[in-house]
Amino acid sequence: MLSLYIQHKRHGDEFELKNIEVTIMPSQITLLLGHNGAGKTTIIKSLFGLMDYVGTLSVNNKKIDLNVSEDVDYLKKNVSYISDEIALFDYLTPKEYFSLIENSFKHQVDHQLLEKLIKIFELERYLHIPISNLSHGNKKKTQIVSQLFKGSEFVIFDEPTNGLDPDMVIILRKTLHFLKTKGIGILLSTHHLSFGEELYDKVILLRNGKVKLNCTRDQVFEQFGRMSLEEIYEEANKDYYLKAEEILNAPDVRDNSEDRDSETG
Numbered sequence: 001m002l003s004l005y006i007q008h009k010r011h012g013d014e015f016e017l018k019n020i021e022v023t024i025m026p027s028q029i030t031l032l033l034g035h036n037g038a039g040k041t042t043i044i045k046s047l048f049g050l051m052d053y054v055g056t057l058s059v060n061n062k063k064i065d066l067n068v069s070e071d072v073d074y075l076k077k078n079v080s081y082i083s084d085e086i087a088l089f090d091y092l093t094p095k096e097y098f099s100l101i102e103n104s105f106k107h108q109v110d111h112q113l114l115e116k117l118i119k120i121f122e123l124e125r126y127l128h129i130p131i132s133n134l135s136h137g138n139k140k141k142t143q144i145v146s147q148l149f150k151g152s153e154f155v156i157f158d159e160p161t162n163g164l165d166p167d168m169v170i171i172l173r174k175t176l177h178f179l180k181t182k183g184i185g186i187l188l189s190t191h192h193l194s195f196g197e198e199l200y201d202k203v204i205l206l207r208n209g210k211v212k213l214n215c216t217r218d219q220v221f222e223q224f225g226r227m228s229l230e231e232i233y234e235e236a237n238k239d240y241y242l243k244a245e246e247i248l249n250a251p252d253v254r255d256n257s258e259d260r261d262s263e264t265g
């Protein structure tokens with residue numbers, strides 16, 4: 001189990017996370033949903049030790065102290081993080097990049113898994129081309145494969161579908177399902193609700209740094225019946241949309257100054 005408790009995290013005067021608990025279980029997919037600026041990336045970066053916060057982080061009941069290098073190594077071995085930003089070494093080819101990444105792991109990796117991932121994400125024909133010459137989607141696929149072949153127990157994925165074509169979105173969904181059946185615990189932050197629909201076991205919904213919903217799939221069905229994730233999202237946030245409706249439906253105040261000018265002029 002990967003478990004994060006953020007007692008407190010603040011960005012300036014504007015944004016605060018308080019008493020947030022996120023747990024990722026083996027063989028489960030947890031969706032992290034929320035509007036732009038809701039706090040998803042802040043939580044994800046905290047889970048991977050990339051952000052300071054007041055709270056605790058543990059992997060398989062081992063408490064992680066981010067100031068202790070053995071703990072950081074343990075975290076990196078057991079948790080893969082696939083950021084929404086693509087940061088690769090552009091002058092390398094994907095093949096060279098995978099070797100570089102492999103050398104940075106302090107454990108044996110599963111080469112069969114790497115071969116499988118290269119095949120299904122259709123990267124074979126790009127393996128020897130500098131990353132700088134690849135399309136955005138192929139860079140994204142290179143990034144995804146470079147983290148998934150690590151074979152970690154947990155995978156944290158920020159906006160996985162950004163820049164992928166519909167084929168690859170479907171293949172990614174099947175890959176995540178496959179990883180889940182192999183016991184991998186996955187956290188998925190996405191705005192692509194239909195992508196998460198089939199996959200999720202748990203859903204956490206944030207609004208302005210606060211948890212609006214933290215439910216298992218069964219609890220979702222109990223609370224919302226057979227609604228789609230998009231309908232659940234809208235229902236859980238309905239107060240927010242009232243404001244937009246009020247603005248849309250407010251009578252227009254016509255600026256009559258031009259008419260007056262022409263009448264008097």
Ligand SMILES: Nc1ncnc2c1ncn2[C@@H]1O[C@H](COP(=O)(O)OP(=O)(O)OP(=O)(O)O)[C@@H](O)[C@H]1O
Nearest residue numbers: 011012014015034035036037038039040041042043
């Ligand atoms: N390094 C930072 N310094 C100051 N404020 C920050 C920093 N990083 C994030 N924030 C602010 O914290 C809030 C949460 O940001 P975060 O990136 O976690 O949101 P998000 O849910 O991932 O949004 P998006 O869907 O747009 O990626 C936002 O108001 C953002 O402006």
